Amino acid sequence: MSELLNITTRERICQIVLNRPEKKNALTLAMYAGLAAALLAADNDPQVRVIVLSSSGDSFCSGNDIADFIAAASRPGAVEAPLRFLQTIASLKKPLMAVVSGAAVGIGTTLLLHCDLVIASDQARFQLPFARLGLVPEGGSSLLLPQLVGHRRAFELLVMGDTFSAATAREMGLVNRVVMHSSLQDLAMLEAGKLAALAPEAVCQSKAMLRSYTQKQLDAVLVAEVKQFADRLQSAEAAEALQAFVEKREPDFSRF
Numbered sequence: 001m002s003e004l005l006n007i008t009t010r011e012r013i014c015q016i017v018l019n020r021p022e023k024k025n026a027l028t029l030a031m032y033a034g035l036a037a038a039l040l041a042a043d044n045d046p047q048v049r050v051i052v053l054s055s056s057g058d059s060f061c062s063g064n065d066i067a068d069f070i071a072a073a074s075r076p077g078a079v080e081a082p083l084r085f086l087q088t089i090a091s092l093k094k095p096l097m098a099v100v101s102g103a104a105v106g107i108g109t110t111l112l113l114h115c116d117l118v119i120a121s122d123q124a125r126f127q128l129p130f131a132r133l134g135l136v137p138e139g140g141s142s143l144l145l146p147q148l149v150g151h152r153r154a155f156e157l158l159v160m161g162d163t164f165s166a167a168t169a170r171e172m173g174l175v176n177r178v179v180m181h182s183s184l185q186d187l188a189m190l191e192a193g194k195l196a197a198l199a200p201e202a203v204c205q206s207k208a209m210l211r212s213y214t215q216k217q218l219d220a221v222l223v224a225e226v227k228q229f230a231d232r233l234q235s236a237e238a239a240e241a242l243q244a245f246v247e248k249r250e251p252d253f254s255r256f
């Protein structure tokens with residue numbers, strides 16, 4: 001696992017780096033488990049005040065590993081690790097910052113809804129292609145995205161599934177700041193340093209207050225979404241879309 005996730009703690013900042021650049025940091029079941037464990041460990045480590053999630057290579061995260069999706073169709077229990085990861089990221093006590101360079105697809109975008117600060121490169125690209133893949137929204141996005149941008153825009157993003165730019169993500173409030181690609185890491189670590197220098201209890205209590213009103217609803221939504229998602233993975237529509245990805249062709253839904 002350690003080679004797929006690089007974890008370092010320095011100056012009260014725990015940095016977790018997705019490190020599967022050859023697959024654009026697509027998340028495997030093992031990576032979900034490793035991420036959940038790393039996030040939990042950082043949240044409970046008294047040396048850590050801020051958690052930073054970033055990536056190596058030219059993409060932030062291309063979503064769930066498609067091969068794992070295909071395998072999960074015959075192994076419904078395979079959604080347990082993603083659910084544990086989502087429950088962990090949605091209930092962290094400490095502030096979580098994401099540093100987005102390049103593509104953020106599927107859960108690579110929905111996980112940002114659980115971050116407290118998101119800094120993106122001007123080259124970052126976002127996409128929520130769930131319906132395009134014969135699937136349904138996950139990661140709490142069926143609740144949090146309409147809350148953020150309203151029904152129509154959330155529908156467009158989650159159902160039409162077109163790619164959108166860092167500027168658009170900033171405008172809709174998914175991203176705090178868009179910076180030049182070449183300064184991304186430096187500026188992100190500067191922000192993380194500022195956050196780490198603040199009064200830690202005040203920061204954590206503020207985060208808890210901001211989340212408290214939706215937390216219960218979110219917990220229920222995460223479980224409900226995963227159940228529906230697991231059902232969709234077994235559908236003929238999803239089978240066609242996922243096979244099309246593997247075969248590098250457009251899916252054909254005309255027979256459904």
Ligand code: COA
Nearest residue numbers: 022023024026062063064065066067103105106107129130
């Ligand atoms: N699962 C498994 N493999 C993936 C992947 C994923 N989610 N995303 C990318 N890869 C693999 C590709 O199959 C390719 O593998 P190969 O070199 O063995 O052919 C490699 O990563 C590079 O991807 P490629 O598509 O050639 O890179 P790109 O720069 O042209 O595009 C993305 C990058 C992220 C935009 C594109 O790969 C993509 O759209 N991926 C699928 C995202 C997705 O639908 N995720 C699920 C969301 S629910």
